[in-house]
Amino acid sequence: xxxxxxxxxxxxxxxxxxxxxxxxxxxxxxxxxxxxxxxxxxxxxxxxxxxxxxxxxxxxxxxxxxxxxxxxxxxxxxxxxxxxxxxxxxxxxxxxxxxxxxxxxxxxxxxxxxxxxxxxxxxxxxxxxxxxxxxxxxxxxxxxxxxxxxxxxxxxxxxxxxxxxxxxxxxxxxxxxxxxxxxxxxxxxxxxxxxxxxxxxxxxxxxxxxxxxxxxxxxxxxxxxxxxxxxxxxxxxxxxxxxxxxxxxxxxxxxxxxxx
Numbered sequence: 573x574x575x576x577x578x579x580x581x582x583x584x585x586x587x588x589x590x591x592x593x594x595x596x597x598x599x600x601x602x603x604x605x606x607x608x609x610x611x612x613x614x615x616x617x618x619x620x621x622x623x624x625x626x627x628x629x630x631x632x633x634x635x636x637x638x639x640x641x642x643x644x645x646x647x648x649x650x651x652x653x654x655x656x657x658x659x660x661x662x663x664x665x666x667x668x669x670x671x672x673x674x675x676x677x678x679x680x681x682x683x684x685x686x687x688x689x690x691x692x693x694x695x696x697x698x699x700x701x702x703x704x705x706x707x708x709x710x711x712x713x714x715x716x717x718x719x720x721x722x723x724x725x726x727x728x729x730x731x732x733x734x735x736x737x738x739x740x741x742x743x744x745x746x747x748x749x750x751x752x753x754x755x756x757x758x759x760x761x762x763x764x765x766x767x768x769x770x771x772x773x774x775x776x777x778x779x780x781x782x783x784x785x786x787x788x789x790x791x792x793x794x795x796x797x798x799x800x801x802x803x804x805x806x807x808x809x810x811x812x813x814x815x816x817x818x819x820x821x822x823x824x825x826x827x828x829x830x831x832x
Contacts, residue, residue, distance in 0.1 A: 598637065599636075605824055609792075611624070615784070615786045634650055635647050645677075646676075647676070650671045671697070686748045694741070700737070706730055731770050749801075754802075756798070758797060769784075790820065
C-alpha cells in the first residue's frame with residue numbers, strides 16, 4: 573500500500589506536464605551489489621518482544637525496462653539474492669531467486685546543456701531465504717523436553733528456518749549530465765516486510781514439533797543515495813552505473829546498461 577500511494581502521488585504530479593510524443597525505448601541492465609541494514613524481529617504472540625539484528629545480502633539482478641515516454645519508465649527485475657543474519661543463530665542462506673519491479677517518473681526535465689531532471693522511483697523486490705540452524709532450547713515440559721536429566725538447562729536442536737523477504741523503496745532525487753558523466757542523488761524511503769518461519773521436528777530430546785512465525789521489519793526507513801552514470805557513447809545508449817546508499821541501509825552496486 574505504501575508503494576501504491578507513493579506511485580499514485582507521483583503520477584498525479586506528472587499528469588500536469590504536457591504529453592510528449594517520444595519513441596518507446598527498451599533497455600536492459602545487469603547489476604551486482606551488496607547491502608546491510610538493521611532489522612527488528614517481533615512476535616505478535618509475545619507482547620513487547622523485539623530482537624534487533626543486522627541483515628546482509630549480495631544480489632545479482634537483471635532489469636528489463638521500457639521508457640514509455642521521457643517522463644515514464646516501467647521495469648521488471650529478476651535474479652538471485654543471498655541473506656545472512658548472524659544474530660539468528662548464524663543464519664546464512666545462499667543465492668535464491670529474487671524478482672520485483674517498479675516505475676520511474678521524471679517530474680521535470682530541463683533542456684540542454686546540463687539536462688537537469690527531478691525524478692521519483694518506486695520499486696519492490698522479493699526473495700526467499702532458507703537455512704538449517706542450531707538453536708538452544710530450554711528443557712521444560714512445555715517445550716516437550718523428554719530428557720529428564722537436562723531439565724532446567726538448554727539443549728541444542730536443529731531448526732529449519734525460512735524467511736520471506738519483501739522490500740519496498742521510494743527514491744526522490746535529482747540528476748544531470750556533464751559530458752560522459754551523469755551524477756545524481758537524493759533521499760530514499762524504504763520498508764522491509766518479512767516473515768520468519770521456524771520449524772523443528774521431534775528428536776531424541778524433544779517429543780513435540782516446534783513451530784514459530786515472527787515478523788521482520790526495518791529499523792530505519794529514511795536514507796540518502798548518490799551515484800553516477802558513465803556514458804560510453806555519445807548518444808548515451810551504453811553506460812556504467814555506480815550507486816551508494818546510506819543510513820537506512822548501507823549498500824553499493826555496480827551495473828551496466830544498454831538501451832535499444
